Amino acid sequence: MSNASIASNSKITFLNINSPTLKANLTKVANQVVIPIVGIMVFLLMWSVAAQNIDTSLGKFPGPSAVSEQFKSLYTEHNAEREKEDAFYERQKKRNEARMAEDPDYSPRIRAYTGKETFLDQIFTSLKTVMSGFLLAAIIAVPLGIAIGLSKTLNTAVNPIIQIFKPVSPLAWLPLVTMVVSALYVTPDPVVPKSFINSLITVTLCCLWPMVINTAVGVASIDSDLVNVSRVLRLPALRHVQKVVIPASIPMIFTGMRLSLGIAWMVLIAAEMLAQNPGLGKFVWDEFQNGSSDSLARIMAAVIVIGFIGFLLDRMMLQIQRFASWDKASASR
Numbered sequence: 001m002s003n004a005s006i007a008s009n010s011k012i013t014f015l016n017i018n019s020p021t022l023k024a025n026l027t028k029v030a031n032q033v034v035i036p037i038v039g040i041m042v043f044l045l046m047w048s049v050a051a052q053n054i055d056t057s058l059g060k061f062p063g064p065s066a067v068s069e070q071f072k073s074l075y076t077e078h079n080a081e082r083e084k085e086d087a088f089y090e091r092q093k094k095r096n097e098a099r100m101a102e103d104p105d106y107s108p109r110i111r112a113y114t115g116k117e118t119f120l121d122q123i124f125t126s127l128k129t130v131m132s133g134f135l136l137a138a139i140i141a142v143p144l145g146i147a148i149g150l151s152k153t154l155n156t157a158v159n160p161i162i163q164i165f166k167p168v169s170p171l172a173w174l175p176l177v178t179m180v181v182s183a184l185y186v187t188p189d190p191v192v193p194k195s196f197i198n199s200l201i202t203v204t205l206c207c208l209w210p211m212v213i214n215t216a217v218g219v220a221s222i223d224s225d226l227v228n229v230s231r232v233l234r235l236p237a238l239r240h241v242q243k244v245v246i247p248a249s250i251p252m253i254f255t256g257m258r259l260s261l262g263i264a265w266m267v268l269i270a271a272e273m274l275a276q277n278p279g280l281g282k283f284v285w286d287e288f289q290n291g292s293s294d295s296l297a298r299i300m301a302a303v304i305v306i307g308f309i310g311f312l313l314d315r316m317m318l319q320i321q322r323f324a325s326w327d328k329a330s331a332s333r
Contacts, residue, residue, distance in 0.1 A: 059293055166213075177202050178275065198277060199271050
């Protein structure tokens with residue numbers, strides 16, 4: 001290759017490296033990847049240094065390495081419990097097969113495995129409860145918010161009730177919910193455990209209000225031009241809601257949903273701790289009561305999981321909002 005060609009290629013490479021597009025891409029990668037990683041590394045370093053200087057009644061405060069070890073231990077315990085469960089059902093299967101070989105008319109009975117819930121089991125229990133409570137709240141809150149936003153009279157009537165109950169703590173709702181459920185849900189063989197119902201209703205009551213308020217504000221602030229077009233076309237009330245109100249209010253509705261889901265997750269953990277309902281909150285409380293040398297590290301592992309799941313739930317709602325919203329600019333925030 002000639003010297004002129006080499007010089008030309010070097011010049012092209014130099015120009016590409018210094019191009020505005022490449023600089024913008026590098027800046028974007030740095031902002032989205034490098035800087036967060038640096039922030040996490042600094043946090044881990046500060047956490048490790050602080051942990052070495054904090055002594056508790058159970059020993060040193062757990063640092064990142066101790067917590068990572070507990071993550072491994074919790075996963076190992078989960079696998080061991082699943083192996084016990086598989087072995088339990090395998091023994092039942094063999095026993096029933098042997099009985100049926102002796103007596104063809106024998107009707108096999110399958111007993112449910114009653115081993116302890118592992119950390120992963122409690123994560124899924126909490127997720128199931130929070131999503132059930134959140135969906136129930138959405139079914140109530142979105143139609144109510146639309147009705148309040150469309151009617152000033154209804155807004156005036158309902159607003160004082162919302163403002164009174166909105167700041168009530170889940171710790172205040174939980175005893176009332178427990179008493180009501182115990183009084184009304186009376187059955188010797190409940191299909192759904194009472195503890196699940198208690199947590200579900202408590203979550204619903206506490207995450208209802210942000211959805212109602214944001215939906216009502218979104219409906220009330222619809223562009224007047226859209227309302228006028230609907231009047232010109234003489235759309236029926238339900239058609240007006242379907243074609244104009246809901247599409248125009250989706251950004252605010254989903255903002256309320258994101259707030260409510262975050263509140264629901266925090267409320268659930270507190271409710272599980274207080275009522276000793278199965279889930280991550282109960283896991284944290286049980287470890288605190290256990291008081292072993294590994295308890296602090298296990299609690300810290302649960303705290304990290306709780307925060308990470310809360311982050312994922314928020315990102316999930318944001319992605320759903322981007323998919324459902326016509327206003328992609330507002331949905332991206």
